[in-house]
Amino acid sequence: MLRREILAIAALSFLPSVVSAQDTVKIGLILPMTGQQASTGKQIDAAVKLYQAQNGTTVAGKKIEVILKDDTSVPDVTKRLAQELVVNDKVAFLAGFGLTPSALATAPIATQAKVVQVVMAAGTSSITEASPFIVRTSFTLAQSSVPMAEWAFKNGIKKVVTLVSDFGPGIDAEKSFSDKFKADGGAIAEALRVPLRNPDFSPFLQKVADAKPDALFVFVPSGAGAQFIKQFVERGLDKSGIRLIATGDVTDDDQLNGMGDVVVGVINTHNYSANHDSAFNKIYVEAFKKANGNLRPNFMSVGGYDGMHLIYEALKKTKGATDGEKLIAAMKGMAWESPRGPISIDADTRDIVQNIYVRKVEKVGGELYNVEFATIPNVKDPVKAAKK
Ligand code: VNL
Numbered sequence: 001m002l003r004r005e006i007l008a009i010a011a012l013s014f015l016p017s018v019v020s021a022q023d024t025v026k027i028g029l030i031l032p033m034t035g036q037q038a039s040t041g042k043q044i045d046a047a048v049k050l051y052q053a054q055n056g057t058t059v060a061g062k063k064i065e066v067i068l069k070d071d072t073s074v075p076d077v078t079k080r081l082a083q084e085l086v087v088n089d090k091v092a093f094l095a096g097f098g099l100t101p102s103a104l105a106t107a108p109i110a111t112q113a114k115v116v117q118v119v120m121a122a123g124t125s126s127i128t129e130a131s132p133f134i135v136r137t138s139f140t141l142a143q144s145s146v147p148m149a150e151w152a153f154k155n156g157i158k159k160v161v162t163l164v165s166d167f168g169p170g171i172d173a174e175k176s177f178s179d180k181f182k183a184d185g186g187a188i189a190e191a192l193r194v195p196l197r198n199p200d201f202s203p204f205l206q207k208v209a210d211a212k213p214d215a216l217f218v219f220v221p222s223g224a225g226a227q228f229i230k231q232f233v234e235r236g237l238d239k240s241g242i243r244l245i246a247t248g249d250v251t252d253d254d255q256l257n258g259m260g261d262v263v264v265g266v267i268n269t270h271n272y273s274a275n276h277d278s279a280f281n282k283i284y285v286e287a288f289k290k291a292n293g294n295l296r297p298n299f300m301s302v303g304g305y306d307g308m309h310l311i312y313e314a315l316k317k318t319k320g321a322t323d324g325e326k327l328i329a330a331m332k333g334m335a336w337e338s339p340r341g342p343i344s345i346d347a348d349t350r351d352i353v354q355n356i357y358v359r360k361v362e363k364v365g366g367e368l369y370n371v372e373f374a375t376i377p378n379v380k381d382p383v384k385a386a387k388k
Helices: 003-023 038-055 075-087 100-113 125-129 141-154 168-184 202-211 225-234 279-291 299-317 324-331 382-387
Strands: 024-031 062-070 093-096 116-119 134-136 159-165 187-194 215-219 243-247 267-270 335-338 341-345 352-364 367-379
Touching: 024 038, 024 075, 038 062, 038 279, 038 299, 062 075, 062 299, 075 093, 075 100, 093 100, 093 299, 100 116, 100 125, 100 134, 100 168, 116 299, 116 324, 125 134, 125 168, 125 382, 141 168, 141 215, 141 243, 141 267, 141 352, 141 367, 141 382, 159 168, 159 202, 168 187, 168 215, 168 382, 187 202, 202 225, 279 299, 299 324, 299 335, 341 367
Parallel strands: 024 062, 024 093, 093 116, 116 134, 159 187, 159 215, 215 243, 243 267
Antiparallel strands: 267 352, 335 341, 341 352, 352 367
């Protein structure tokens, strides 16, 4: 064969893959599928799959391909995976991020590559400030902690001990709760921080018992609530007269039903309950359970589901263009109905604006649910709002 012919054949055989690469938009979905935060990965992966099953895999003439990677919630691994997804797979989106350190480790890559980073789980306020290409569909801890403080003081609680996991979102929960509670006239007897990895709550719960507050305010991340409740009961705190109040991360739908009747009556604040009373949520819960062996969707799942919606709608607006700046511009100010209620993306901060619900754990049809009884509408992240 002549050299000319060889080159021609080589060029031809190269052609189809080039065309299909241009017609495909890739999403690099990085989640903790194993390890301590595996339930978060499982919930978000299931929600992403459900979204695609309901809405198809073609948007603005492009095929949407999700590439799932397990970072085991180790930030160095998250960063390496993000780099590989950008350089080798040429993803147009990085998405997922079960823990704050993983989201923060990825931020410089999003900035450098001008690739949109959709944070579907992590909740530390400052994450959205780490890159102009970050947008969040989950929540911030201050969003739920401030309304919890407000409810507590209004309902006769005067002295509180706070107990949080010792990392970004825990510090945000502690500070935003106690700032609001003290401003209203309450007192914080003690602020306890428990290690994130393999936590043993017992020694901390002993301090709570000794301090005898009216209430204990708790944040632990999704997946750790059941262990906390178990030790709360083992230490006899459920019979101490000290009320338990929390962010909804503790009374997580993923684990709530297994916590037992001891959590009945616990007041907590959050953005999503599987029991949320809307037609859209009923469809969501039913479809999610059907596709996942009756697993109940939790707040992490809706962060993933809504993140996919944001990606799909942004691509429709850019007519399939994957330029990071255009996509971020398309996402700013976008508003839609989520299974959790109405939500939007703040055009200034790229953070989520959503209702926060005050809920009480109750038995409904023989199962434990967070039953919403009050709504604080359209809550922006209070930490960023206070900086303005
Ligand atoms: C974070 C915040 C993670 C709240 C959580 O569960 C959570 C985080 C894994 O920012 O890392 O419930």
